[in-house]
Each structure stands twice: as C-alpha cells, then as structure tokens.
Amino acid sequence: MPExxxxxxxxxxxxxxxxASSGIGAAxxxxxxxxxxxxVLSARRESQLQAVRGQCVDAGVEDAAILVLPLDVERHELMPAAVTQVLERFGRIDLLVNNAGLSQRSLCIDTDLAVYKKLIxxxxxxxxxxTKAVLPTMVAQGSGTLAVTSSVAGKVGAPLRTGYCAVKHGVMGFFDALRVEIAHLGLNVTTIVPGSIRTAVAHNALAGDGTAFNRPDEAIEEGMDVxxxxxxxxxxxxxxxxxxxVGEGPEMQLLDMKRQDPTATFRLLETMAADLIQRKPPPMP
Structure with missing residues (x-):
C-alpha cells in the first residue's frame, strides 16, 4: 500500500x-x-441543518455543493433511500463521518435500562x-473513508458515563475491526477521539431517568473551542x-496513562468519581 x-x-x-446540526458536526x-x-448534512432537525448550510455558504461553500438530508440514525430502514439520494445528487461518497450521538450523566445505580438502550x-x-448502508458504494468505487466520532470515554472508563463509555468503546472496537477487514479493498477507517470540547453535549446528555441532563459540565465548559x-x-x-x-487538558493524558499504567489510571478515576459523587446536585423537583 502506498505510504x-x-x-x-x-x-x-x-x-x-x-x-451536523450542532457542535462538532456543524464545525x-x-x-x-x-x-x-x-x-451532505444529516441530523434530525432540518431547521438547524438549514442554519448550518447558511453558515457554510457564508464560509464560501457554493449552495449547490450542499445537500441537507434529514436523517434519524435510529431509523435504519430509511438509510438505503438516504444513500440513494446522496448518489443521485453527487454520484459518489468519499467520506462518511458518523458523528451523531448522545452522552449521559448519571450513576449506574440511578440509570434506567431504557437509557442504556437509547444510547446503544x-x-x-x-x-x-x-456504515453498512454506505459500505457497498465505497467497495464499488474502490475508495472511500469511513469515520466515527468516539471519545476519550471510548478508551477510558469515566464516572457518570457507564452507558456512554460502553457505546463509545463499542464503536472503537467495531471500526478498528472494520479497518482491518476492508484495507485490502483500498478503503480507510478513521476514528476520532475527542476530549472535552465546548459544545452543548452535557446539556443534551441523558440523565438517569432519560430526561435531558440540562446542566453545565465544568470540563466541557472549559474545553477546547469547537x-x-x-x-x-x-x-x-x-x-x-x-x-x-483531539482536545486540551489533563484528560488527554489518560489515553497514554491507561496503556502504560492501568492500575494508576483506575485509582485516579476512582478519586475523580468520589469527588463528583460528593458534589452531585440534589434531584430536580
């Protein structure tokens, strides 16, 4: 394979x-x-996708070079038709960035099983x-990159995120395995591992009962500009x-620390968890 x-x-x-309607996807x-x-801009909220389209046009992108394609990633049955729409408009797909997602802020003991199912x-x-819907197109092209936004939480177990860590570890495993399966076809896989990025991810995260967490997260508020x-x-x-x-601050050091000294990483995160639990706000009325 060429270098x-x-x-x-x-x-x-x-x-x-x-x-693509907000946060890292919009950026x-x-x-x-x-x-x-x-x-091709996809998310559930078409009005917000149209706003992002406008931002892209303002940044110099030709309007004809943008397709707003609303899509709910839970509706798997709609994905083949979505792929067809992209191909009818542009004729190919060179890069798919799987960036849709939810986070979580709740202790395992307080988290409904339905929250875990939603995250999965x-x-x-x-x-x-x-990815499976797009893969045959890339195989036929003989080229293409499949990507996913995971997280530092896809590498390290973090408190208040048992469900989020589970799914982000899951996508890392799936895409790492996919990479080795499709490399001989000339296709690439890229995994994205953000730390704390200043977005609305904490406000939109699921609380233990499945409602929106809707509170600030200090690490996110002080994170990297999107x-x-x-x-x-x-x-x-x-x-x-x-x-x-991608990220700034001490959490990025956890990626190396977990490989080099798992035991020390566990003790550090246990201390972090104890601090978070002690400062945990009372339940909302």
Missing part, C-alpha cells in the same frame, strides 16, 4: 456528516466545506447501520491519521 494512501483530499470530495461541515468538500441505539447501532477541534480533525484526515485524538 500516502490514507491521506484525504477535500477538494471536490463528497463528505457526509451526521450529527466539521464549516471546516471541510472551506477546504473544498461537497457536503443511537451511538452504536446507528453508526453501524449507516472550531479549533474541527481544524485538528480535518488536518488529521488530510495527513492520513487513522486515530485522531
């Missing part, structure tokens, strides 16, 4: 981003559009189902990086 075969060229490439749309990509359906099965995050990720694709770690 530079995993580098991604954005100019005129068709890039499909899920979870990736703006950044990749500025780099010359043709964009959205953050794991949704990514697998759309547009800076998008530039790092886009640079990673351009450079052929297969696992893109």
């Amino acid at each position: 530079n075969s995993k580098r991604f060229e954005f100019t005129d490439a068709v890039v499909w981003i899920t979870g 990736l749309a703006r950044e990749m559009g500025r780099r010359g990509a043709r964009l 359906d959205v953050d794991l099965l949704g990514q697998i189902a759309l 547009d800076d995050c998008a530039r790092v990720i886009a640079d990673g694709f351009a450079g052929g990086v297969e696992e893109i770690a």
Whole structure:
C-alpha cells in the first residue's frame, strides 16, 4: 500500500456528516466545506441543518455543493433511500463521518435500562447501520473513508458515563475491526477521539431517568473551542491519521496513562468519581 494512501483530499470530495446540526458536526461541515468538500448534512432537525448550510455558504461553500438530508440514525430502514439520494445528487461518497450521538450523566445505580438502550441505539447501532448502508458504494468505487466520532470515554472508563463509555468503546472496537477487514479493498477507517470540547453535549446528555441532563459540565465548559477541534480533525484526515485524538487538558493524558499504567489510571478515576459523587446536585423537583 502506498505510504500516502490514507491521506484525504477535500477538494471536490463528497463528505457526509451526521450529527451536523450542532457542535462538532456543524464545525466539521464549516471546516471541510472551506477546504473544498461537497457536503451532505444529516441530523434530525432540518431547521438547524438549514442554519448550518447558511453558515457554510457564508464560509464560501457554493449552495449547490450542499445537500441537507434529514436523517434519524435510529431509523435504519430509511438509510438505503438516504444513500440513494446522496448518489443521485453527487454520484459518489468519499467520506462518511458518523458523528451523531448522545452522552449521559448519571450513576449506574440511578440509570434506567431504557437509557442504556437509547444510547446503544443511537451511538452504536446507528453508526453501524449507516456504515453498512454506505459500505457497498465505497467497495464499488474502490475508495472511500469511513469515520466515527468516539471519545476519550471510548478508551477510558469515566464516572457518570457507564452507558456512554460502553457505546463509545463499542464503536472503537467495531471500526478498528472494520479497518482491518476492508484495507485490502483500498478503503480507510478513521476514528476520532475527542476530549472535552465546548459544545452543548452535557446539556443534551441523558440523565438517569432519560430526561435531558440540562446542566453545565465544568470540563466541557472549559474545553477546547469547537472550531479549533474541527481544524485538528480535518488536518488529521488530510495527513492520513487513522486515530485522531483531539482536545486540551489533563484528560488527554489518560489515553497514554491507561496503556502504560492501568492500575494508576483506575485509582485516579476512582478519586475523580468520589469527588463528583460528593458534589452531585440534589434531584430536580
């Protein structure tokens, strides 16, 4: 395989981003559009996708180079038709960024089983189902990159996130295994491992009863700027990086620490958990 075969060229490439209505997905749309990509923007909320389309146009992307394609990743039966729409518009798919997802903020003992099922359906099965729908197109092309936004929580067990860690570890395992299965076909897999990025992820996270957490998360509030995050990720694709770690602050050190000294990592995170539990706010009335 040529040394530079995993580098991604954005100019005129068709890039499909899920979870594109806000946060990292919206920032990736703006950044990749500025780099010359043709964009497919998917999420459940069409009005917000249209707003992101406007931001991309303001950033210099031609309106004709953007397809707004509302999609609920839990509706697996709709995915083949969505793929057909993309192909009818652009004729190919060069990069799929599986970025849709939910987070969680609750102790295991306080978390309904339905919350775990929701996280699995959205953050794991949704990514697998759309990847499987797109994969035959890329095989026929003989080229393409399949990507997923995981998390530091996909590498390290973090408190208040048993469900989120489970699904993010799951997507890392699926896409790492997929990478080795499809490399001989000329296809690439990229996993994205963000730390704390300043988005609304904590406010939109699920509480133990399945309602929105709707509270600030100090680490997220002090995290990396989302547009800076998008530039790092886009640079990673351009450079052929297969696992893109992106973030600032001590949590990023956990990625190396977990490999080098798992026991010390467990003790550190236990201390963090005890502190969080002690400061846990009372239940909402």
